Amino acid sequence: MIEIDVVRHRKKFSIEVSISVEQTGITTLFGSSGSGKSTLIELIAGLLRPDTGRIVVDGRVLFDHERGIDLPPEKRRLGLVFQDARLFPHLSVRANLVFGMRRLRPQDRRLAFDDVVDLLGIGRLLARRPFQLSGGERQRVAIGRALLTSPDLLLMDEPLASLDQPRKNEILPFIRRLPDELAMPVIYVSHALEEVIRLSDRVVVLADGRVRASGPVEDILSRPDLAPLTGRFWAGAVLDAQVAPGDPGYGLTELHFPGGTLLVPRLDHPAGTRVRVRVRSRDISIALQPPVQSSVLNAIPASVVSVTEDDVAQADVVLDAGGSRLLARITHRSVAHLNLVPGARVFALIKAASVDRPSIQATGLSDLPPPETDHA
Amino acid sequence: MFALSPVELEALGLSLKVGLWAVVGSLPLGLFVAWVLARCRFPGHGVLNAVVHLPLVLPPVVVGYVLLLVLGRNGVLGAPLHEWLGWSFAFTWEGAAVASAVVAFPLLVRSIRLSLELVDRRLETAARTLGAGRLDVFWNVTVPLVLPGIVTGAVLAFARSIGEFGATITFVSNIPGVTQTLPLALYTAVQTPGGDAIALRLVVISCVLAFGALAASEILSRHVRRRIMGSGA
Structure with missing residues (x-):
């Protein structure tokens, strides 16, 4: 120590x-x-x-x-x-x-x-x-x-x-x-x-x-209260994920994290590599249903943990997706329209294109076997 | 063609010996005093600085006379020294070296101090974090970094010693073969009727010596600096 x-x-x-x-x-x-x-x-x-x-x-x-x-x-x-x-x-x-x-x-x-x-x-x-x-x-x-x-x-x-x-x-x-x-x-x-x-x-x-x-x-x-210190523009959550086996095509790579899967632009790391993914709060939107016919590739089921409306028009919504924290920055208007209160079931929408390469860092090979994939 | 007479050779050799010993002998003290002046702040800092610089502004004859009062056979320190060892600085080449060292001391200290003040102290801090104690840092980081200043100071002091006249003649007199350095020999030649030719030769020797010292200084400090910075600038 x-x-x-x-x-x-x-x-x-x-x-x-x-x-x-x-x-x-x-x-x-x-x-x-x-x-x-x-x-x-x-x-x-x-x-x-x-x-x-x-x-x-x-x-x-x-x-x-x-x-x-x-x-x-x-x-x-x-x-x-x-x-x-x-x-x-x-x-x-x-x-x-x-x-x-x-x-x-x-x-x-x-x-x-x-x-x-x-x-x-x-x-x-x-x-x-x-x-x-x-x-x-x-x-x-x-x-x-x-x-x-x-x-x-x-x-x-x-x-x-x-x-x-x-x-x-x-x-x-x-x-x-x-x-x-x-x-x-x-x-x-x-x-x-x-x-x-x-x-x-x-x-x-x-x-x-x-x-x-x-x-x-x-x-x-992932703590919104620290955003003034960590930098508001860069505020967001960090996910520990793992590169999934298989090729989803279209130059994409699939990542698994405890809350689900995430499609991101192709990574060169082999399957099983542990990566740290940073998702900025301004790149996450919230929907009550999974979107249909949408360009957004990632819709992660989550529940609302807290809503902080400390700004003029915007609010920080903390989401829990299978134990992983996500942070979404949306408007007061959306909070009201979607009736976002703690406990509400929602979908966190993340554009794959918004997760750029510098946001993803390999942190080493996992000692665990790669997780099973849903689409084999 | 320009063969040196035994008298000239003697004066030249004595000058070199006196100059060399004056510099070598005063270098440790010069380094210490320069370090104290550059790094320590204490009451009496200004007084020490003034004392060190005194020989630069005092007439050398005054310095020689003070040396006589202090280190002469009947001097404050010279008398006990003579009593214990049966030896005195008076009328010896060692005395001439002391006179030269005192007169040249400010030049030595100034040059080293300026160099010390330019040392990036963050390097010394870095050395501490690498496991070096204060003294270790001084010898293995600080001194190598002020080497250009030490070289410059030593050469300046040497040159000043070679040219020293007033303090020497006052303190240890003008004895051929013992204390008669080049300037003193020149003085004697000028005083002697028909000594013009000898005087001229001594002037040429002095000039060559001075040029040599300056050239050596330039080459040495350029070499040291190139090792550190990679440029001769």
């Missing part, structure tokens, strides 16, 4: 956070700039000192105000990847990579140099100097350098924020593989919802130096 309980008050900014997260997978600290997420990382890493509190990683006390414990950064056994790679310009890539590793007793070197270099694909860069690297390569070397200190926990402070989209796409898969392939837990700071969806197992939403919500990604992103 990672227990973080810190308070730090300064004139400009104060932070008060108490969270406890599992030491597996990727935990994202999500929030806009000024929410305190980077400050929190610096407090954990020992670059800033909390006024009071306690920080424990895997049973190891890094900071305890009451007991007067405050380990310096170099003794915390944490890896930190910064937004700017911060490679040492006077050292080669290889020397940068082993900078922390050399300072570790050989018996504490849990990760092997070659494994890390292979995983990050930086083998051909070893003889170069930092100024000869692209932004993406630099960031991968920085990740490798932090990993090679065999930390108990890897902290990543917006490592992709200064990169363009292609470079981000180049690095994201490497980060996603860290927890599984190297057994390296990660705390990842981001203000980009896309990264949160693609990477994280759980999210801690921060605002004004306080924790607003924390939990599994699917739960947090």
